[in-house]
Amino acid sequence: MKDTIESLRFRLTKRFGTKTVLRDFALEIRGKQFVTFLGPSGCGKSTALNIIAGLIPATDGEVWIDGERIDGLPPEKRGFGMVFQNYALFPHMTVFGNIAFGLQLQRRPADEIRRRVREMLELVQLPGFEDRYPGQLSGGQQQRIAIARALVLHPxxxxxxxxxxxLDAKLRIEMRAEIKRLHANLGLTSIYVxxxxVEALSLSDWVVVMxxxxxxxxxxxxxxxxxxxxVFVADFMGFRNFFPARITAIGREPAVEAAANRMTLCGRTRHRFAAGAAAVAAIRPDDVVIGGEEGRPNTFPGTVDIVEYLGREDEAIVRLESGARLWVRTEARVKPGEAVRITLAPDRVIFLPADEAGGTA
Ligand SMILES: Nc1ncnc2c1ncn2[C@@H]1O[C@H](COP(=O)(O)OP(=O)(O)O)[C@@H](O)[C@H]1O
Ligand SMILES: [Mg+2]
Structure with missing residues (x-):
């Protein structure tokens, strides 16, 4: 079996009893890509990954690699490596035993096994850790061992x-860089749940929101x-301000204008709205600027309501004269009760379909 793939293609439906957990979840992934499945807890990410791994069967669907249908193969015949949240190391085995396990099953010669385990420990930056037990390692070290155990089989x-x-926040950022480095240096194809x-954006070539x-x-x-x-994806991606709006003018794509809360808002969209259509205007707190000239597009007067100190920046709620409340992130130090003008950069205001299904696929 080759160490690399040209493509992975699947279509998966999974039901547990009467509950449908995956509904025609279909994708094609090219070799060497780093793909993430991103979504809230319970949306079916692990189920999809476990079906691709062969750990559970799909109710309906197919998995293909390079023109070969593989969903009938047992996990060990697929040539995949898996790393789980809880590391899943064998606690009674040393680090050496854990990493060597798969190679021993393949009845590799002892000197080859020793060499490959040593190489893997260097790769994950834990040289000399062969004789430790998982219980003697930190969470980050255990996860490195779990990664080494998967990589040693050239998945x-x-x-x-x-x-x-x-892992704690600091280690998470370190290990994120580590995973990215291994993926690139080894020319891997990876699916990451x-x-x-932030993890999805920083690691992936391709993000799949579920x-x-x-x-x-x-x-x-x-x-x-x-x-x-x-709106679902926008909310996940850090948009905090959402206003019901009605499209009033459609300019040169992607510019549109809309009425929202008695304001006229200029923004952009990738959705095909008809004039008069209902929409949702969305903007991130950090794309709201304190200041602006009266009468300019997307500049509105308001009053600062609440201010939270975040160090370098403040997060504030500004109540606009139109009644709308706006989350703002700013380095301009503002005080509660202060009268301000705010400006929404037109290329940062986006118009989304009002009905949730509108943006699917
Ligand atoms: N073995 C199972 N039996 C019944 N329901 C399950 C089983 N495994 C997962 N589920 C349900 O399937 C849904 C998706 O689960 P999962 O794939 O673990 O989500 P995620 O990884 O995105 O958090 C959840 O509602 C979960 O409760
Ligand atoms: Mg999960």
Whole structure:
């Protein structure tokens, strides 16, 4: 079996009893890509990964690698590596035993096993750890061992299920860089499951946003971040301000104008609205600027309501004269009760479909 793949293609439906957990969840992944499944807890990410790994069967669907249908193969015949949130190391075995386990099953010669385990420990930056037991290691070290155990078998596909969720914030950032480095240096193809948007954006070539077992939006990180397809994805990507709006004018694509809360808002959209259509205007707190000239587009007067100190920045709620409340992140120091003008950069205001289904796929 080759160490690399050209493509992985699947379509999965999974039911547990009467509950449908994956509904025609379909995707094609190219070799060497880093793909994340991103979505809230319970949306079916682990179920999808476990079906691809062969740990559980799909109710309906197919998994293909390079033109070969593999969903009938047992996990050990798929040539995949798996890393789980809870590390899943064998506690009664040394680090050496844990990493060597798969090679021993393959009846590799002892000197080859020793060499490959040593190489893996260097790769995950834990040289000389052969004789330790998992219980003697920190969480981050255990996760490195779990990664080494998967990599030592030269997997043609790496499947990682929230591998960093049990680590503290600082270590998580370190290990994130580590995983990215290994993926690139070893030319791996990886699927990574997470509910953390920052992890998904920073690691992936391709982000797949899921909700309730359905693929909602898939694309490069920047596209998911800047052009979420609907309110669900926007909310996940850090948009905090949502206003019901009605499209009043459609300019040169993607510019549109809308009425929202008695304001006229200029923004952009990738959705095909008809004039008069209902929409939702969305903007991130950090794209609201304190200041602006009266009468300029997207500049509105308001009053600062609440201010939270976040160190370098403040987070504030500004109540606009129109009645709308706006979350703002700013380095301009503002005080509660202060009269301000705010400006929403037109390329940062996006208009999303008003009905939730509108942005699907
Ligand atoms: N073995 C099972 N039996 C019944 N329901 C399950 C089983 N495994 C998962 N589920 C349900 O399937 C849904 C998706 O679970 P999961 O794939 O673990 O979500 P995620 O990894 O996105 O948090 C959840 O509602 C979960 O309760
Ligand atoms: Mg899960």
């Amino acid at each position: 043609r596909l790496m499947l990682l299920d929230e591998p960093l969720s049990n 997470t509910h953390d948007q 909700r309730d077992g359905v693929l909602i939006q898939a694309g490069p990180p920047q596209e998911i971040h800047d052009q979420p397809a609907n």
